[in-house]
Amino acid sequence: MARRPSIVFVCQECGAQSPKWLGRCADCGAWNSFVEERAPDPQASAAAAHRYSLAGATGSARLYSDIEIEQHARLTTGIDEFDRVLGGGIVPGSLVLLGGEPGIGKSTLLLQAAANLARSLGPVLYSSGEESEHQIKSRGERLAVGRAPLYLLAETCLERILEEMARIRPALVIVDSVQTVFSLKFQSAPGSIGQVREAATQLLFAAKGQNVPTFLVGHVTKDGSLAGPKALEHVVDTVLYFEGERHHSHRVVRAVKNRFGAVSELGVFEMTAAGLRAVPNPSKLFLAERPANAPGSAVLCSVEGSRPILVEVQALVSSSTFGNARRMASGIDQQRLALLLAVLEKRAGLNLVGDDVFVNIAGGMTVDEPASDLGVVAAIASSVRNRVIPASTAMFGEVGLAGEVRGITQASLRVREAAQMGFSRCIMPEANLDPALEREPFRRAEDRDRPVGAAPDDAALHRAGACELIGVRTVGEALDFLMS
Ligand SMILES: Nc1ncnc2c1ncn2[C@@H]1O[C@H](COP(=O)(O)OP(=O)(O)OP(=O)(O)O)[C@@H](O)[C@H]1O
Ligand SMILES: [Mg+2]
Ligand SMILES: [Zn+2]
Incomplete structure (x- = not known):
């Protein structure tokens, strides 16, 4: 007897299968996501799978120590x-x-x-x-x-x-x-x-x-x-x-x-x-259009993969004309912004009720690292108080619910990038300050080609100057420092 091709209905959202059409997927809850598909012939699929097997596989199990490592050129x-x-x-x-x-x-x-x-x-x-x-x-x-x-x-x-x-x-x-x-x-x-x-x-x-x-x-x-x-x-x-x-x-x-x-x-x-x-050099690109002496602008240092990138975060806080205040984030997570605003209200005494808050990472970048918190918080506070953050200051650090500034990973990488880009001051978690970091000679953009670890000559060190590292324990401390 000729086999009738079997029909299945497949959820286009999650791949769940059903013998009959369903209005709502029981697995993922998507509505109207089932589409009729013809089930593949199981014999044909098995034959195909047999025909193509992974390169070098023998079909039988081999001892771990017998397997040679392939050098992937x-x-x-x-x-x-x-x-x-x-x-x-x-x-x-x-x-x-x-x-x-x-x-x-x-x-x-x-x-x-x-x-x-x-x-x-x-x-x-x-x-x-x-x-x-x-x-x-x-x-x-x-x-x-x-x-x-x-x-x-x-x-x-x-x-x-x-x-x-x-x-x-x-x-x-x-x-x-x-x-x-x-x-x-x-x-x-x-x-x-x-x-x-x-x-x-x-x-x-x-x-x-x-x-x-x-x-x-x-x-x-x-x-x-x-x-x-x-x-x-x-x-x-x-x-x-x-x-x-x-x-x-x-x-x-x-x-x-x-x-x-x-x-x-x-x-x-x-x-x-x-x-x-x-x-x-992405930092240069993302900082290229940074406005001079504008309140609400801060530079944060984020690490993407193995690479540190400096980006500008901009905030604008203005009184809301309508009853409900708007909070808009682009380039950072909306939930994270809500959390940071709550911390600013409760722990740093900023009154933001009835204000519209807009936060944007300049240049369309997205940062989703907690280390960017401090920059976001500083930009918002700078806009609220209408005080300019010095253009030569970069910052990074995670902000906790108690208003504390928490240590983050790869601090030295971030500091080095800031120093290379000509920043003279870094606001960072106190927990990340360690003597080794402070001793490290920072290099500037013009020394970029010098191999890491090579001793800089005296002239280069002199040019690099010192990137001052300022450790903070709380958001309040950071804001006091930035806006005093
Ligand atoms: N003459 C041009 N000069 C500069 N940019 C151009 C030019 N022509 C096309 N582009 C850019 O290339 C983009 C299209 O790129 P591409 O076709 O590779 O995109 P895609 O991701 O493959 O899009 P799709 O999803 O439609 O296949 C345009 O959006 C435009 O920004
Ligand atoms: Mg295309
Ligand atoms: Zn589903």
Whole structure:
């Protein structure tokens, strides 16, 4: 008897399955999220899984001590900041997901990397389900791709993409985007949870089986998470997010998961007519437009991944004309702002009832580290009291509910960055003050190229001057110091 293809209903939010349609998912609570999908043939899937197994796997268990470590020679994308986010370049056979909002520059970045790799390593396959070959080529002309062995494929069928991969044997594959790809095995629409999961899984087998690094572009939903199943993030080795504001030219790529490197590592780019350009000194960029002598502006030192970045936080407090006061945060967490405002009211005696409070990290950066608390608090207090914070002062520290300033990690890294950027004073948690830090000779921007640890000559030390470190225990102490 011919088997009837079984129908399942799948929640597009969480992947839960049900034999019949449901109005509300019992697992994740999403409304109207069930879509009819045809269950894949279990025999076919098992055969496929058998065909592709991880490279080098023998099928039987091996003794830990018998396994030799593979030295992953990483491939460079030719873009320093991109290599940095990846943890030092592309690991052969890895599957990387790059997510980001529409028009942020995902295709641009990957086309630039593809062209660089094609020049240095040989054929690269760029498969797009969103743009025609002509569209991609006209972008490529702008990016000066030139004569590199770069293959363009305008295709949405997964099986065809895999065929072309087998034919061209590329050194790198890019699939733009995973939501447009569909497999002939499923009858649901491209972008549905079943299709996205199948595409990612098949491309994972291909990447591992042929040892070809593969990049997937992923769309993000309105709330900023990657569209499609959360499972997608588990399948891939690395998840990168492309962030930035449409109205600013700079973009940030952040690693949120990386099996081969540190997470929250950051790459900073600037969007130009000739594509994305790496920004080697982000602090300079983020402080470039800092207003002079304006109340409500403070500089905080945050650490993203392994890199310290100075950013300006701006606050504006004004009396509310309507009954309910507004509190708006951009670049920091809204909840965190509410908490810091409560601390300021209760522990530092600021009266903010009936005031609108706006807080913004200049330049569209996002900081989500507790160490940025002190800067936010100082900017708000500076606006309320209409007192300017000296332009040469930087700060960092976590603020607790009792109004205490708590120690944070990597203090010396932050101080060094502040000193390099020419700041002469750092307000920091007292707990982080230690004699070793105070003895350290700080270097300025002009000494940046000098290797870390090399003894500076007397002249350099003289130029660097001293970055004065001021330890504070409470928010009150910090504000007294800043605004006395
Ligand atoms: N001539 C140009 N000069 C400067 N910037 C440009 C130029 N042309 C395009 N751009 C920038 O490139 C961006 C589009 O980049 P890209 O197509 O790589 O984005 P994407 O993330 O792939 O978008 P999508 O989600 O639509 O695929 C535009 O938003 C614009 O900022
Ligand atoms: Mg695109
Ligand atoms: Zn669900």
